Amino acid sequence: MNFIELKNVSKAFNGKYALKNLNLKIDEGKVVGILGKSGAGKSVLINMLRGMRDYKPTEGSVIYNIAICPKCMRVEPPSYKGKDCLCGGKFKFKKVDFWNCDRKLFAAIRKRTAIMLQRTFALYEDEPVIDNVIKAIDELEYEKSVPKAIELLEMVQLTHRITHIARDLSGGEKQRVVLARQLAKNPMLFLADEPTGTLDPRTADLVHSALVKGVKEKNITMVVTSHWPEVMKELPDYVVWLDEGEVVEEGDPETVVGKFLEHVPELKERKRVEFVNPIIKVRNLKKHYYSIERGMVKAVDGVSFDVYEGEIFGIVGLSGAGKTTLSRMIAGLTDPSDGDVCIRLGDEWINMKEKGPTKRGRVIPYIGILHQEFSLYPHRTILENLTDAINLELPAEFARMKAVYVLKAVGFNEKKAKELLHKMPDELSGGERHRVALAQVLIKEPKIVILDEPTGTMDPITRIQVSDSILKSREELDQTYIIVSHDMDFVLEVCDRAALMRGGKILKIGDPEDIVEELTPEEKKKMSVEG
Incomplete structure (x- = not known):
């Protein structure tokens, strides 16, 4: 079922376009990969889908097809249409022009979206790891907060750091706590901007595995950017290659990644140098x-x-x-x-x-x-x-x-x-x-x-x-x-x-x-x- 639609979306900063006439459909429960070299517009797209300030489209529309409970304003993916909400209400289908809807609806959609950004650790630095995760747990599951937090920390393989203060963790460990916190929100949409980009391969494998178990296998819709060919081949169901804000190629991961790598230049041959001093x-x-x-x-x-x-x-x-x-x-x-x-x-x-x-x-x-x-x-x-x-x-x-x-x-x-x-x-x-x-x-x-x-x-x-x-x-x-x-x-x-x-x-x-x-x-x- 179609969940998100980008219609003729362009975004300019100071007259310079970062995204140009982008048209994209994201189906519910699917993982879409955004591939491209540095400056291609990947992060701009992620921030736009999240509703981050200053990322409103210059032109075009971002459409969310959602199910909403009129009684409590809880938002879910479109497949929830007709289902009962825990508050006693019933979910109804609604097509929302995200950046032009009323503020309450805009906030309700943002609340149901999780995001992982590059090199951003957004933790309670002076509190233990488990408290960081508990504070992020969706209010509907708060009664099960402790076992839920432990389950998530097991998923990111951090149970050995459960009582450690967040500021004392390594960068890779902090990144995994951030991931556990975002999964704790039980989001309807998960956005990941280079989630493994700064990590050593072992830690990257742990984060990749947690994204598979915590997002993909639970059929949570995800948009992920990465420059790792392995991530783009294995995690997404569909890949879009961006260059200077425009779509170059889109389709199955193996084909798109292969064509992208054909454009990677060869390194000049390194000269052997003799050193004496x-x-x-x-x-x-x-x-x-x-x-x-x-x-x-x-x-x-x-x-x-x-x-x-x-x-x-x-x-x-x-x-x-x-x-x-x-x-x-x-x-x-x-x-x-x-x-x-x-x-x-x-x-x-x-x-x-x-x-x-x-x-x-x-x-x-x-x-x-x-x-x-x-x-x-x-x-x-x-x-x-x-x-x-x-x-x-x-x-x-x-x-x-x-x-x-x-x-x-x-x-x-x-x-x-x-x-x-x-x-x-x-x-x-x-x-x-x-x-x-x-x-x-x-x-x-x-x-x-x-x-x-x-x-x-x-x-x-x-x-x-x-x-x-x-x-x-x-x-x-x-x-x-x-x-x-x-x-x-x-x-x-x-x-x-x-x-x-x-x-x-x-x-x-x-x-x-x-x-x-x-x-x-x-x-x-x-x-x-x-x-």
């Missing part, structure tokens, strides 16, 4: 701390290696291997328990564990870091984010030229780069924000660039553009990269050498191809290694 020396580095739950934790346990000037060096391993902790000690953000990290500045070697403006304080300005949880200043334009907000004092025209140059370096063409300058971050897609955050790192021309899981929200086309930009910036700016990643395919594309970490130790350092041979079958599966 070390710029980073790590010697017997340790980071130990005590946890009430786990006792003595050896996050990094006596690692030693050199990174050479101009090298792209990968640190790879599963979640919890110690990768991020190691990178933070190199950057001077975390103090080691023992050992040394020395970085060469000019001809002088400086130990990063020695504090003060004449010690590591001299080096830190020359290190650029892109964290997993990157964020842009929400109330400043992209130009301001790239210049004023990071205290880059340049004449206005030169700052603009510099910003365009660095945006081109991370994969935008010149026309798109110039268009972005005066936009706000929330006008960009998740993948576009990711690349702008990388540009914010590169615009300061750091000598050493540390990227922590840099491919999280990137579609295949964007990932290749960023791979090319890393290789290009190494050549043009003499930059040295440390890339922390669980995405072994990305490491194979860009890194000269890689270090494999397990349990806080480095097991092997060598060519990325040699590191693949050292991976266990489990590591290959969880680190996105093809073949």
Whole structure:
């Protein structure tokens, strides 16, 4: 039964169209996948279906075919027509022009819609996980709230975190709590915008499985966006490929995804480079701390290696291997328990564990870091984010030229780069924000660039553009990269050498191809290694 219809829908921001004459029908109980590269209009569509402020169509209509109880105003999918409501009323069919209906009906539809957004954790940070889920449970099921919450946490495989405070969870764990909270609402429509985009493969599998069990198998209508071909092939019943706001192709998942991947460009062949001058020396580095739950934790346990000037060096391993902790000690953000990290500045070697403006304080300005949880200043334009907000004092025209140059370096063409300058971050897609955050790192021309899981929200086309930009910036700016990643395919594309970490130790350092041979079958599966 037809549930949602988009009729000639277009959406413009400041005169620039993000969606163009979109016509789409979504049947009740089906999963529709929205595929497309960064900036294609996927997130705009999701926010429009949700009724988010500022996403009202510029042209056209979003029609919801619903069943509504006139007595209590509860809304259900159209198949509820004629059924009895728990309040004693009877559901009646109604065709609703969503963005032009009265406010009470608009709110009633929104209330029955669940949404998961990219990198948005919307949790009660100071409360336990189970309380976060209980507070989201549909009022009609509130008497069964505790067993219902436990059931949902089992579905997302988080029962071992049931009493933990939400703020103490990892990003992947928070994402799963968000999913449990949205399922707790017992929605009639579930909207998921890149629900697995920033997750490691193992956590992505858990979220994917929960979406199948909690949404698809319960015949809840879902619209999901993703740049993962596997998600688009396995989860949706029907896939729509968007590009620059227009439908390129639609149909069965296998066919549409196959045609999309035909347009993914091949990565330029990586040149083999010989390196002679070390710029980073790590010697017997340790980071130990005590946890009430786990006792003595050896996050990094006596690692030693050199990174050479101009090298792209990968640190790879599963979640919890110690990768991020190691990178933070190199950057001077975390103090080691023992050992040394020395970085060469000019001809002088400086130990990063020695504090003060004449010690590591001299080096830190020359290190650029892109964290997993990157964020842009929400109330400043992209130009301001790239210049004023990071205290880059340049004449206005030169700052603009510099910003365009660095945006081109991370994969935008010149026309798109110039268009972005005066936009706000929330006008960009998740993948576009990711690349702008990388540009914010590169615009300061750091000598050493540390990227922590840099491919999280990137579609295949964007990932290749960023791979090319890393290789290009190494050549043009003499930059040295440390890339922390669980995405072994990305490491194979860009890194000269890689270090494999397990349990806080480095097991092997060598060519990325040699590191693949050292991976266990489990590591290959969880680190996105093809073949």
